[in-house]
Amino acid sequence: MKIFHVDASAKRERSNSRALSRQFIENLRREGVDVEVDYLDVTVDTPPHVTEAFAIATYHQEHERTDEMRATLTASDALCKRLLEADALVFAMPMYNWSMPSAFKAFIDSVTRPGITYKNENGNIVGQLNRQKVLFITTRGADLRPGNVFSSMDALTPALRAAFGFIGVSAPRFVDAQPLQFSDQQARNEALKRAHTELADVAADWAASELARVGSVEAETA
Known part of the structure; x- marks a missing residue:
């Protein structure tokens, strides 16, 4: 499985989201999945922010683009390729x-x-990331779970669902560790414990699916 x-x-090293994402990868390996990781730290290799040149180049057809336009899109093209080639996507971040x-x-x-991660087909937007598992x-x-005072302020979850749904991700999985700052130590410990349990469950689900797929492929080629 390429992730x-x-x-x-x-x-x-003080990042909880980084630690949790590393733990998830290890969970998959312990479940018996052959994992290949393509890693990106966007705080180190931050994609360029949108510019006028990028916006113009994006909405030109490939055959209409100048060399300058193609150069502007080079980094974006490479990121799209990495997304599309992966079997699964693991995104870790703080709010x-x-x-x-x-x-x-x-x-x-x-x-x-x-034209790459989404296409307009007869007036319908068709996302192209429809085969990847996404976590x-x-x-x-703070604790933004339903029923808590800050629950209505969660702009992260709907934004991620909308952005990735547009490019084809229909059923992403979410594991949210909360609250980790505006709480006492016991609540923080419980939040991390819940997250570890949920990540183990997702890893088991992904592993079962992947091992079944590999077994099916091996049976077909035997």
């Missing part, structure tokens, strides 16, 4: 001020590409 693993926390880190928003802007691992300072 495109993207981290988006500004923290390094910053109710939504995603700006570096990850730049990533979304780079991979939302007409979002998020960390939140």
